[in-house]
Amino acid sequence: MTLPKNVGTMDRNIRLAVAGVLILLGLITGRIILDILGLIVLATGWLGFCPAYVPLKINTMKDAEN
Numbered sequence: 001m002t003l004p005k006n007v008g009t010m011d012r013n014i015r016l017a018v019a020g021v022l023i024l025l026g027l028i029t030g031r032i033i034l035d036i037l038g039l040i041v042l043a044t045g046w047l048g049f050c051p052a053y054v055p056l057k058i059n060t061m062k063d064a065e066n
Helices: 009-029 032-047
Strands: none
Touching: 009 032
């Protein structure tokens, strides 16, 4: 099963940066919720697919990125 890509390059880079910050903050503060959120954001950035975008019909990919 292949997921349709709906996360563009800039969106993906922002997600990966935010994921790093969340995971780091989670490790520093000991808050597991930050680590979990960071891993979710990391997964959506890495896969290029965001399930929350589907019902909202959002697609940040440009035609050239397909």
